[in-house]
Amino acid sequence: MSHDLVTPLRGFAAGLEDLAYRNEWGARTAYLTEDGIWTHGEVYDTAARAVSVLNRIGLRPGDRVLVVLPDGIGWVVAFLAAARAGCTVVPVNPELTSDDHAFMARDCDARLVITTPELVSRFGTRRCLTIGELMAGAADADRTAPVPTDVPLYVHYTSGTTGRPKGVVHPQGNPAAYYHSVGQALGVRADDVTLSVSKLFFTYGFCNALVFPLFSGSSAVLISGRPSPSTVGTLVARHRVSLLYAVPSWFGRVVAEGDPSQFYSVRAAVSGGERFPRDMTERAARFLGAPVLNQLGATEVGCAATMNTLDCDVPGTIGRAVPGYRVEVRDADRNPVADEVEGGLWVRGPALMSGYLNRREATAEVLVDGWLHTRDRVVRHADGTFTHVARADDLEMVGGITMSPMEVEDVLRSHHKVREVAVAAVPDHLGASRLRAFVVPEPGITRYGLDTELIALARANLAPYKVPRSVRFVDALPRTSTGKLRRFALREPNFSPKAAEDSNA
Structure with missing residues (x-):
């Protein structure tokens, strides 16, 4: 072949x-x-x-x-x-x-x-x-x-999690590189049937449902709307889908709402688009009866930069560098840092964007000497895997200290009554930043007293400055249509989610 x-x-x-x-x-x-x-x-x-x-x-x-x-x-x-x-x-x-x-x-x-x-x-x-x-x-x-x-093959716009989307320009040869690096590392075969919950007009879905099937001679199931776990389960069973792609928040939904018997044909699932903690990854894998391989990509990379594979899967991490790519963790001065030290993720490889459309200065900020700064904060481990800490724009400043809210979210999500949670720094009546936890409870539970339990849980497991000062219960977290959390929306003073209830500690 x-x-x-x-x-x-x-x-x-x-x-x-x-x-x-x-x-x-x-x-x-x-x-x-x-x-x-x-x-x-x-x-x-x-x-x-x-x-x-x-x-x-x-x-x-x-x-x-x-x-x-x-x-x-x-x-x-x-x-x-x-x-x-x-x-x-x-x-x-x-x-x-x-x-x-x-x-x-x-x-x-x-x-x-x-x-x-x-x-x-x-x-x-x-x-x-x-x-x-x-x-x-x-x-x-x-x-x-x-x-x-x-001429450039395509322009994908960023998801707008930090403001106005930017057009990301990709050359003709990039999709072939995506397949030869990521697709082959995932082991996509001609007899595979793919279903990607992420859509074709997004970078992640574009690779999953267009690049990989067309370069491997395999097939893909296409769904026009936003599918529920039930709809996906029905299609997976009908077409004997073997490769399932989605974002972490969707895998959380399917575990809560889906029927595991419908997913018997799935041999591997892939998660991308946002951080996927180990407990959630393992829960999804048990539900599907198949490994859930987490990866980290970016619109500017065009596909994944790091990935877990069937041969090397470490749940809770974003895997190792994609074959053919180099990945470095650097400090603010762009110097490489040691293992177990948090820094910015820089990527070099055969298929990166050529630049942002009509934005020369913005391009120069992230493309330096052939290296791309993804603006992700990561830690490299001795085994070559990476752990995603946060997006640079996801970091919060509390009391003069910069911290990642994801550590707090991991602790709060361990409570059995919590379905989803996001933490952001919001100004109090004096203008000082205070951490607030936005919590989507599990269906049917009693919310009374849950705020107190969550803050107590945080106090028992986190440094004092990382403990949320208030809890707000919401029906859903603000997300982009790709499923990524819009954390900046939580920081806005006029944010008013449906059925919100405030509790102050």
Whole structure:
């Protein structure tokens, strides 16, 4: 079986189709969707015909195409067709606000928007093509040869956990490197069936459900909406899913709400997107009857930088450096630190972003001499594994001391009545920062007295300055659509979650 790298000048889409042809994957199932089953050959043929539709409306090589679609075969065809036409694809979340969509279309200077009929009005006078029009036009169009190109393949916007999203630019050859490093280290096989809860328009889901299946000749299940644990369980059982990808908060939900008998076919699960403590990892693994492999990635890396694998899995860690990549832990002066010393994570490897779109200064802050600073705080251990401490923007300042709230969250989450918890420093009536725990209790429990129990638990296990001064009970924590905690939202004075109840210690 051949897995040659896709060369940049040759182009991503052309290289993928040639890879499928040489390995005789044309008749193999590529996607199981709500609209039916699509083979690898059908996917590439439809994309080649869809290029004719794009050409007819005046799209030219080098143009940027904003793809605002839910997961489905239309998303895959739109991405491959735009890439085959020599354009740069800009996939964004269709569930964002109209202001976010307008900002991204303007920021990337989109020449065309491919979207749903319901969202067309958001883009004003900008040229739009509905996914229905693209697919219908492709049905009776001629195949179009791929355009050789070295323009960036795609731009992914950051999730906006710290403010305005930034466009992250990736070259043509990066996805091949993702597969040859992360995909092969995970052991993705041609007979695997993937289901990624994380969506295609996010970095994590893009690798899981597009890159790995197309580079391995395997298949993926695509779901258009936000699936519940029950929905995922039904699809896993129906399609005998073998690889399951999600974020830690979703694995927490499936343990609480799901039916473990539906997940019998899963041979491995992968977690990414946020920190996954050891107790939660092991609980999810017991529920699934399969290892849950935690990894750490970033939009700027394009995939994972560190990962656990089936051959080397250390729950509670983010694993070792991905094959082919170098990872260092550095201090504020960019000097490497010793094992067991916390520092910033720096990554170097074959596939990093080329920069932030239209943000030269921001690029220079994180890309230095070929190394990328991910802004994660980590600790390296003697066995080569890393533990994630916090995002740099997740650190809290309390009484003049910088600390990670995740240590506090680990202690509070050990209480059997706590389902989720997040800790943030919020100003009191005098303007001084005080730690507050935002707690999602387990369903059906009595909240009375729980605040006192939690603060007592913290006092018994943490230094005094790490003990929350108050507890707020909430129905849900603020998260991005990728499942990442929006900690900055907790710090805002006007944060008012549904059914919030305050208790002060």
